[in-house]
Amino acid sequence: MSGSQLWDDVDFYFSSHLTPDDEALQAALRESEAAGLPHIAVSAPQGKFLQLLAEIQGARTILEIGTLGGYSTIWLARALPDDGRLVSLEYNARHAEVATRNIARAGLDRIVDVRVGPALESLPKLADENPAPFDLVFIDADKANNAHYVEWALKLTRAGSLIVVDNVVRGGRVVDSESTEPDVVGTRAAIEMISAHPRLSGTAVQTVGSKGYDGFALARVLG
Numbered sequence: 552m553s554g555s556q557l558w559d560d561v562d563f564y565f566s567s568h569l570t571p572d573d574e575a576l577q578a579a580l581r582e583s584e585a586a587g588l589p590h591i592a593v594s595a596p597q598g599k600f601l602q603l604l605a606e607i608q609g610a611r612t613i614l615e616i617g618t619l620g621g622y623s624t625i626w627l628a629r630a631l632p633d634d635g636r637l638v639s640l641e642y643n644a645r646h647a648e649v650a651t652r653n654i655a656r657a658g659l660d661r662i663v664d665v666r667v668g669p670a671l672e673s674l675p676k677l678a679d680e681n682p683a684p685f686d687l688v689f690i691d692a693d694k695a696n697n698a699h700y701v702e703w704a705l706k707l708t709r710a711g712s713l714i715v716v717d718n719v720v721r722g723g724r725v726v727d728s729e730s731t732e733p734d735v736v737g738t739r740a741a742i743e744m745i746s747a748h749p750r751l752s753g754t755a756v757q758t759v760g761s762k763g764y765d766g767f768a769l770a771r772v773l774g
């Protein structure tokens with residue numbers, strides 16, 4: 552498939568109209584780049600998509616797993632009211648540091664709480680605090696643990712909450728039931744959990760764009 556120049560052009564066209572230049576978001580990307588973070592943040596149209604989902608959801612509380620430089624965090628936190636709260640979990644202390652600066656520059660540091668450590672250690676600690684149920688969970692960390700993250704998301708949400716999982720296609724490798732690649736195995740387990748779980752109603756949508764070919768899974772928590 553030689554779509555990538557076309558996909559870039561179309562993403563550029565959409566962003567130029569729908570996600571116009573924004574100093575805080577651009578600075579977040581610039582500073583992430585300068586700090587040598589990998590180029591794997593959501594694209595601008597995807598970030599706006601996440602913001603709109605959170606707004607449609609009427610979210611007051613968001614849990615993000617996988618902060619990187621805080622780019623998706625800023626999009627999501629902008630959907631929240633002034634007294635909203637976003638907890639973002641990040642394994643890498645350097646990523647979290649860059650993110651914390653980017654989030655402060657965006658004026659969102661009162662709303663956003665970045666916690667450093669492996670998410671599977673941070674999640675039980677978070678649960679021990681008995682937080683108000685999260686209205687939206689964005690899962691975007693190590694794909695090998697995707698099913699565990701969906702399980703934790705279920706514990707930390709309520710009927711009506713939305714769970715979004717990034718990168719569920721990975722060039723189509725998700726269809727390979729024989730794969731031993733941890734990302735593929737973990738993502739297939741997440742899809743199968745969404746399919747089988749009585750409290751989840753979900754789908755997955757393939758995407759193309761400046762990030763190539765990939766997709767999101769969405770699941771709504773039922774009563």
Ligand code: SAH
Pocket residue numbers: 591592593616617618619620621622623624640641642643646668669670671691692693
């Ligand atoms: N959501 C970000 C991109 C996240 S990239 C955005 O779109 O802007 C994935 C991030 O997950 C990386 O920063 C990586 O360090 C982090 N990560 C990897 N394994 C993790 C783990 N076990 N717990 C928490 N974060 C993890």
Ligand code: DHB
Pocket residue numbers: 591592593691692717718
């Ligand atoms: C990778 C991770 C992501 O979260 C993403 O959106 C794209 C790529 C990666 O690890 O390659």
Ligand code: MG
Pocket residue numbers: 591592593691717718
């Ligand atoms: Mg991602």
